[in-house]
Amino acid sequence: MYIYLAILEHHVKVDNQLKEYFKEKEIKILKNYSYLGMLKIESSKELDSNNLRYIKNLEQDLPMGPATES
Amino acid sequence: MATESKPKKYIIQLKEDKLQDIKNTQRDLGVTFTSSAELSSTVRAQDVMNAGNGLYLKNLGIAIVEDLEIAKIENAQSKLSNPIVYWEEERTFKPVNELEMLTELKEDLKAFSQRIEELEVRIEANKNSNQNAFAWGLNAVGLAKSKYTGKGVDLCVLDTGFYKDHPDFVDRIVKGKSFITGENWETDPHGHGTHCAGIAAGNFSISEKIRYGVAYEANLIIGKVLSDRGMGSTSAILDAIDNSLEKKHKIISMSLGSPVSIGEKPSPIFEQIGQRALANNTLLIAAAGNDSKRPGLPKPVSSPANAESIMGIGALDEALRVASFSNGGLNASNGGRVDISAPGTGIYSSYSANSKLGKIYRKMNGTSMATPFVSGIAALYWEAFPNASAEEIWLKLEKGAKKLDNQLYRDIGQGIVQAI
Numbered sequence: 001m002y003i004y005l006a007i008l009e010h011h012v013k014v015d016n017q018l019k020e021y022f023k024e025k026e027i028k029i030l031k032n033y034s035y036l037g038m039l040k041i042e043s044s045k046e047l048d049s050n051n052l053r054y055i056k057n058l059e060q061d062l063p064m065g066p067a068t069e070s
Numbered sequence: 071m072a073t074e075s076k077p078k079k080y081i082i083q084l085k086e087d088k089l090q091d092i093k094n095t096q097r098d099l100g101v102t103f104t105s106s107a108e109l110s111s112t113v114r115a116q117d118v119m120n121a122g123n124g125l126y127l128k129n130l131g132i133a134i135v136e137d138l139e140i141a142k143i144e145n146a147q148s149k150l151s152n153p154i155v156y157w158e159e160e161r162t163f164k165p166v167n168e169l170e171m172l173t174e175l176k177e178d179l180k181a182f183s184q185r186i187e188e189l190e191v192r193i194e195a196n197k198n199s200n201q202n203a204f205a206w207g208l209n210a211v212g213l214a215k216s217k218y219t220g221k222g223v224d225l226c227v228l229d230t231g232f233y234k235d236h237p238d239f240v241d242r243i244v245k246g247k248s249f250i251t252g253e254n255w256e257t258d259p260h261g262h263g264t265h266c267a268g269i270a271a272g273n274f275s276i277s278e279k280i281r282y283g284v285a286y287e288a289n290l291i292i293g294k295v296l297s298d299r300g301m302g303s304t305s306a307i308l309d310a311i312d313n314s315l316e317k318k319h320k321i322i323s324m325s326l327g328s329p330v331s332i333g334e335k336p337s338p339i340f341e342q343i344g345q346r347a348l349a350n351n352t353l354l355i356a357a358a359g360n361d362s363k364r365p366g367l368p369k370p371v372s373s374p375a376n377a378e379s380i381m382g383i384g385a386l387d388e389a390l391r392v393a394s395f396s397n398g399g400l401n402a403s404n405g406g407r408v409d410i411s412a413p414g415t416g417i418y419s420s421y422s423a424n425s426k427l428g429k430i431y432r433k434m435n436g437t438s439m440a441t442p443f444v445s446g447i448a449a450l451y452w453e454a455f456p457n458a459s460a461e462e463i464w465l466k467l468e469k470g471a472k473k474l475d476n477q478l479y480r481d482i483g484q485g486i487v488q489a490i
Contacts, residue, residue, distance in 0.1 A: 005304055005339050029150050033308050035315040036346050038339065040305050057338045064295075064302040066230065066262045067327045067357035067372065068436035 002046055003030070006039045007057040014039070018054055025052065077121070077137035079160035084153050087131045091153035098146030099124075101135055134160075141252045188240050191276070205282040206388055207269070207413030211443055212472075213284060216489035220285025220449030224319040225271055227442065228310050229263030229326065231255040231294040233422035236264065236430060238272055238283075239290075246292030249309040250302070255294035261425035262300060265434055266325045267292060268420030270442035271449070275420075275431055282419050284446025284489070285453075291319060296326060304328075304339065307374070311343055315350045320452050320460070322347070323445035324356040325438030327372030335404045336376040344379025353460040354380040355445045357437035358408050360395040368398040368481070375437075376406035381464060384482050385414020385440040390474050392481040396437055399480040409464075410471050411482040412443035444487050454490050466490075 012018065014032050022029060027047070031040035040061070041047075049058040084091050096102055103126035104118040115125050115134075124135035147154050204214060234244055234256035244267075246255035258264045271290040272283025293310035296302040307324070314322050330336075347354045359372030375382035385393040392398070393414050399407040417439035421432045444467065451463050451470075458466070471485040 003305070005308065007338060007342055031148065031305070031309070032150065033312040035312045035350070036308060036343055038308065038342070040308070059304070059337055059339050061303050061305045062328050062337075062373070064304065064307060064326050064328050066260075066296060066300050066436075067325050067359050067438040067441070068262055068434055 002043050003061045004041050004043070004047060004058045005061055006041050006049070006055045008037050008039065009054055009056050012054045021053060079134055079136045080138060080140075080143060081158055081160055082133045082135065082143065082154055083156040084131050084133060085155050086153070087128065088153075092126060092133075094151050094153050095133060095146065098149065098152075099135060099138060099142050101138065103133055139252070145251060185240070188237070203280045205280055205418045207417050207439075207443060208281060208284065210386070210390065210413050211284075211447060211487055211489050213489045216450055218450035218453045218490060220271065220288030220446060221453050223285065223288045223321065223449040223452045224291060224317070225285060225288040225321045225323065225445060225449050226291040226293055226310075226314050226319040227263065227267045227270055227323045227325075227445070228293040228295045228307060229266050229324075230260035230296040230298065230300060231258035231263045232267050232290075232292040233258045233261075233264040233420070233424060233430070235423070236268075236420050238268070238275060238420055242290065244290045244292060246294065247310075247313065248294040249306045249313075250294050250297050253294065253298055255292050257424045258422040259298045259424045259426075260296070260300050261422040261427065261432075262325070262438065263292065263294070263296070264422040265419045265432070266323065266438055266442045269417060269439060270323055270446040272420050275418075278418070278431060280418065284443060285449035288446070288449040291317075302326065304337075308339075308343070311347065311354070315347060315352060318350070319352060321445050321448050322352060322354050323442050324354065324374065325436070325441045327357055327359045327375060329359060329361050329372050330370055330376060330401070330406070332370055332400055333404075334370070334401065336378065336406060337373050340374035340377040341379060341405075343374070344377045348379055348460050351460045353448055353463055355441055355448065356380050356382060357441045358382045358384045359397040360385075360436050360438075362395050362397050364392065364394045364396075368400060370400035371397045371406040371408060376401060376404070378405035381409045381444065381467075382407060382483070383437055383441045383444050384408040384411040385435075385437045386411050386474075386482065386486060387415040388413075390477075390486060392477055393435070393437075395435070396440075396481065398478075399483075402480065408481060408483040410444060410468055410484050410487050412440035412487045414438075414440035447487050447489050450490050
């Protein structure tokens with residue numbers, strides 16, 4: 001499974017049209033960050049934002065850690 | 071004689087009495103439901119309920135489950151298809167007994183008296199404190215001359231959590247939320263979050279008789295985005311920032327990061343987050359990272375500090391030189407700059423008694439420590455200029471910074487942050 005963080009195109013809303021489209025593409029919405037205009041999504045295939053409607057940018061969920069000198 | 075403890079029960083209210091909602095709930099919680107319609111005088115609720123099977127009260131639209139992890143319910147609730155509108159742990163009801171009430175009142179009174187005593191000790195300690203006894207970092211940022219305390223400014227620290235029982239915070243209301251499944255925000259077995267929060271919004275160490283925190287009257291809010299082992303992910307940070315923007319927090323302090331390579335562009339995700347935050351009047355402040363081995367090997371500013379719209383913080387040592395580990399603006403043309411610097415070596419602050427060290431104070435090094443200095447000072451500025459926008463506060467912080475001789479802009483940005 002691939003987990004992505006996706007930036008939506010400007011003015012795109014998470015409505016039925018978008019949900020239907022994602023269903024067609026077998027993309028599952030895991031979380032809607034409404035204040036940030038982003039989604040956390042899951043797909044069994046690798047995704048490319050150039051081949052997807054509504055999405056401006058895709059990034060994989062990266063690990064983070066404390067910024068303390070070890 | 072030991073008594074066997076009963077499994078906890080949870081009451082879950084569903085949106086509607088729809089088959090799909092019930093199915094989704096069963097799937098998400100990993101249990102099956104027996105409908106109340108199937109109960110009779112011989113088959114009672116307790117006969118059908120166990121860890122794998124709950125009861126669905128058809129006429130009420132309510133399910134009762136037992137012996138289930140809370141995380142499972144929370145996880146189900148976070149899904150878009152979530153049919154759960156409310157849940158709570160089963161309450162115990164008992165007849166009012168005057169003697170029991172009296173005992174409870176006495177216990178409450180005892181706890182209250184103990185809290186008053188702790189406050190008295192604290193007030194006395196503050197009164198007797200030597201006003202010059204500041205940790206070196208506070209002196210370096212000119213805190214002694216400041217009349218501001220960050221009063222009323224919402225300052226959110228996204229980190230490993232916070233040790234809520236720390237004695238220096240007994241008189242503070244600290245709110246928080248965990249964005250790590252199955253871990254709470256108020257124990258902080260890692261300790262890093264308690265250290266950072268102490269620098270940003272702590273005050274005075276009673277035992278060491280030294281002040282270490284900047285904005286001690288700010289409203290401290292904790293977002294746990296790093297696990298008890300110090301691991302996190304971009305999505306946990308997004309969860310927390312989305313929540314902070316909704317709550318309109320003024321400052322979000324992030325002593326965390328992920329290293330980037332030379333020439334690597336900042337993440338568009340964090341660039342959009344920073345822009346949305348500024349538009350929402352929230353200032354995001356992040357650590358530049360500690361991957362450098364100076365003087366020979368400086369490394370570029372980490373993500374998310376390398377986003378143009380997020381303030382990137384470098385660390386200084388006690389001689390006010392760039393700290394050997396502090397990352398620099400090697401990807402500046404892509405936005406990966408150090409915007410401003412703050413003390414970041416030998417920084418004394420609060421720590422967590424629940425950590426491996428078991429200490430409630432310690433010294434640490436890192437851009438993690440420099441970041442909350444800037445966050446705390448941002449709170450002082452916001453107290454002084456309550457109507458200023460986030461961008462104006464950013465500019466004021468940079469304009470107020472003290473230039474340092476023989477240090478490169480690439481390494482320390484506008485200089486060392488200064489209190490107002």
